[in-house]
Amino acid sequence: MSPEAAEVLESAAPAGRMSATDRREQILVAATAVFGAKTYVGTTTDEVARAAGVSQPYVVRLFGTKQKLYIEVIQRAYAHLLDAFAAALPGPVDERASRLGAAYTGLLAERGMLPVIAGSTQMGGETEIGQVAREGFSSLWHFIRVDAGFSADETRGFFATGMLINAVVGLRLTDDYGTGVSATEVLDECFPDALEKVRAFLPKVGEPW
């Protein structure tokens, strides 16, 4: 019934020859899942390759280095999030914040996307990767502040909530829902609308993404 944990990361990969452009995108999807599940250093290029259904050297050759692959993964994740925000912008102004929030939790549907973004916020010490992460974060901030028209404090609150969601997801607090008091409260009282979404998409402890 439930798929074997070890096989969750493996995507369908019967595809034969493919255009380099399509293959790149396929690898980026797989890489997002794996990097999100195992962090940057914790991920091997071979795991990404097998998740994408290609050989390890081919992944390296297509992207140059593991670091360059990761940078593309980050940039793609921030770009997707910006797209989701942009799509959630039109509509009643008084519901704008909740629509944008839903756009964020909606990223949970794309495997690895949210943990990749969360992980990127801890890579500021890396010279090249950190630069990309700061640019991504700043682009989000600019969108919420300028395009969405939030005040400085509203923007702060919006991002703060997002970072708390990152922690809740990263900690797998959903596993303690109903048993742990803190977990139940943080999920139940603080994310009533996101709760369903989060619990539905979140993997259990020990399970890969």
Add this chain to the structure above:
Amino acid sequence: MSPEAAEVLESAAPAGRMSATDRREQILVAATAVFGAKTYVGTTTDEVARAAGVSQPYVVRLFGTKQKLYIEVIQRAYAHLLDAFAAALPGPVDERASRLGAAYTGLLAERGMLPVIAGSTQMGGETEIGQVAREGFSSLWHFIRVDAGFSADETRGFFATGMLINAVVGLRLTDDYGTGVSATEVLDECFPDALEKVRAFLPKVGEPW
């Protein structure tokens, strides 16, 4: 004047023979700095050993495995933070939130402490480490909610702000202060009181902790 970047991680280590208890604590301090700077998987036991001024096998023997060492580092970090919160509790009730917030940013003075806590919130997928991280987070939540008497929503806001600080620190956004619009705003308008502290203690991009 300023110490060489490569030597920042190296602590004074002229000490000769030492009691195992003292040596453990010394290694935990060093390990907190290194784990905080390079993440769990990104850190080698040899780096921890050299930062503590002992040999690599000795670190492994004292703590059993790298994972057990990391678990002790996390537990120690959460315990220290709880202590800091407890110390900040007494005083005027209307300034309680800002005192507790200052207690959090005060952790920046202990090298690696804050990034270790931030990093632990992304380790929920690891069976054993995740358990420890969830327990640590829950203990903090319980303290703020119960001992400090915050409402559910106040607690949520307090933790959300903390997670945003983690991101700001992890991204090294301070490096863009004055040049990047987003960075300047998030620091200047949103953390006016913490700004000094953060900028004073934060390493620059590329520098280890």
Add this chain to the structure above:
DNA sequence: CACTGTAGTAATCGACTGATAACATGTCAA
């Protein structure tokens, strides 16, 4: 002083990982 436990190191190993080189196969235009 000898004995015993504790603190500590040097040497080394097996497993892993990112990257490279060499080779193979498929596609398509002329």
Add this chain to the structure above:
DNA sequence: TTGACATGTTATCAGTCGATTACTACAGTG
């Protein structure tokens, strides 16, 4: 058909890392 380029693999390597083993040195006690 054939040449030429793009897609892809197998084999392999050099470096790294956590852990184990075996050994050394010191301190306190009777």
